[in-house]
Amino acid sequence: MSFERIREKLSILADAAKYDVSCASSGGKRNNPKKGLGNNTGMGICHSYTEDGRCVSLLKILLTNHCIYDCAYCITRKSNDIQRAAFKIQEVVDLTINFYRRNYIEGLFLSSGIFKNADFTMERLVEVAKKLRLEENFNGYIHLKSIPGASDELMREAGLYADRLSVNIEIPTKSGLKLLAPDKKHEDFIKPMQKVKEEIIQHRAEQKIIKSTPRYAPAGQSTQMIIGATGESDRDIMYSATFYYKKFNMRRVYYSGYIPVLEDSRLPAIDTEVPILRENRLYQTDWLLRFYGFSVEEILNDSHTHLDLDIDPKLSWALRNLHFFPIDINRADKRMLARVPGIGMQSVYKILEARKFRKLNWTHLKAIGIANNRAHYFITCDSKDFYSQELAPDEIKARILKNSNSKYKKYFNHQLRLF
Ligand code: SF4
Numbered sequence: 001m002s003f004e005r006i007r008e009k010l011s012i013l014a015d016a017a018k019y020d021v022s023c024a025s026s027g028g029k030r031n032n033p034k035k036g037l038g039n040n041t042g043m044g045i046c047h048s049y050t051e052d053g054r055c056v057s058l059l060k061i062l063l064t065n066h067c068i069y070d071c072a073y074c075i076t077r078k079s080n081d082i083q084r085a086a087f088k089i090q091e092v093v094d095l096t097i098n099f100y101r102r103n104y105i106e107g108l109f110l111s112s113g114i115f116k117n118a119d120f121t122m123e124r125l126v127e128v129a130k131k132l133r134l135e136e137n138f139n140g141y142i143h144l145k146s147i148p149g150a151s152d153e154l155m156r157e158a159g160l161y162a163d164r165l166s167v168n169i170e171i172p173t174k175s176g177l178k179l180l181a182p183d184k185k186h187e188d189f190i191k192p193m194q195k196v197k198e199e200i201i202q203h204r205a206e207q208k209i210i211k212s213t214p215r216y217a218p219a220g221q222s223t224q225m226i227i228g229a230t231g232e233s234d235r236d237i238m239y240s241a242t243f244y245y246k247k248f249n250m251r252r253v254y255y256s257g258y259i260p261v262l263e264d265s266r267l268p269a270i271d272t273e274v275p276i277l278r279e280n281r282l283y284q285t286d287w288l289l290r291f292y293g294f295s296v297e298e299i300l301n302d303s304h305t306h307l308d309l310d311i312d313p314k315l316s317w318a319l320r321n322l323h324f325f326p327i328d329i330n331r332a333d334k335r336m337l338a339r340v341p342g343i344g345m346q347s348v349y350k351i352l353e354a355r356k357f358r359k360l361n362w363t364h365l366k367a368i369g370i371a372n373n374r375a376h377y378f379i380t381c382d383s384k385d386f387y388s389q390e391l392a393p394d395e396i397k398a399r400i401l402k403n404s405n406s407k408y409k410k411y412f413n414h415q416l417r418l419f
Pocket residue numbers: 067068069070071074075076077078112113114181
């Protein structure tokens with residue numbers, strides 16, 4: 001196989017992989033016409049985070065963009081007229097090793113269209129990982145996409161060689177899936193997720209007894225949802241994400257704003273704006289649910305089915321629940337401190353620690369690093385300094401927005417003019 005053909009395949013299959021957001025920098029293109037420093041050739045180098053939180057560069061590619069399915073939202077779907085390519089197993093192994101030796105990458109992110117059937121495809125993905133580990137003695141990071149519908153046996157084997165496994169559910173609800181990916185069944189995603197969860201639990205338990213038990217998917221499993229291709233509300237999406245976190249011990253759920261690339265009457269129009277801001281608000285909510293002790297019901301409910309775009313979800317919750325505030329920074333418990341806009345979890349721990357030694361005032365809070373311009377509407381350090389009891393939620397919001405450095409300020413400029 002000529003170098004040129006491998007390069008061509010790499011270009012096609014790295015470009016096709018860029019729609020998977022867990023490594024979002026892949027497939028970008030930037031030319032270097034004036035002999036400047038560096039260029040980005042779109043050859044699928046992206047970044048991800050390992051089990052211990054290190055950022056690593058990965059070769060991010062598809063094994064093939066041939067696919068027997070016709071998911072409406074996917075550029076790779078079988079009815080789409082695009083250039084197709086497929087790597088041989090050994091080609092992916094050689095590319096990974098060569099790139100690794102040249103210090104371009106620290107690992108591999110390998111996904112695939114489905115050719116023939118789920119098991120046929122999954123077997124090849126596993127074979128790549130197996131060859132890298134056993135024949136090439138490769139100890140870099142490997143993230144394998146699990147093919148929906150793959151057998152338990154292959155899922156078990158995949159986790160023995162990969163650091164992370166992921167099955168993309170793509171569409172957050174069953175009804176959306178039926179509309180846009182009628183070839184796929186909900187169970188096709190659930191079964192491999194369940195298998196991975198069980199294997200992780202079993203291997204961890206055995207490792208405590210027998211130290212030599214091999215590790216199984218040590219970086220856990222993740223999934224991705226496409227946002228905005230169907231009409232789900234933010235509440236539907238976050239309930240769905242919570243289900244996957246709880247039921248399958250997901251390490252991460254990724255939210256990928258739908259990118260309109262295909263004409264299809266079932267999809268939003270091609271010129272629909274990519275909902276980057278909505279995607280960000282979903283990530284912020286996800287963070288509040290996982291680390292700040294919020295429930296979905298508190299943030300999204302019957303009277304609030306979509307997240308505000310102009311303010312973050314914690315501020316939105318606080319403004320809808322002003323009766324909880326102000327809280328006394330010197331007496332409030334951890335749960336309530338974490339609910340104050342402008343106070344992150346690290347600051348919460350610093351406040352709790354500092355309170356053991358002294359009564360805190362505004363100077364102390366500034367030194368701790370809390371965002372006073374937001375927090376001071378919701379807290380007291382001593383009774384005289386809370387002045388917002390007279391202010392309506394909209395007024396507090398406008399004042400906060402006015403002093404905000406948010407890159408999204410253009411989205412709420414019209415509100416600032418109201419005050
Ligand atoms: S199965 Fe995957 S690759 Fe194939 S069309 Fe559906 S989303 Fe695209």
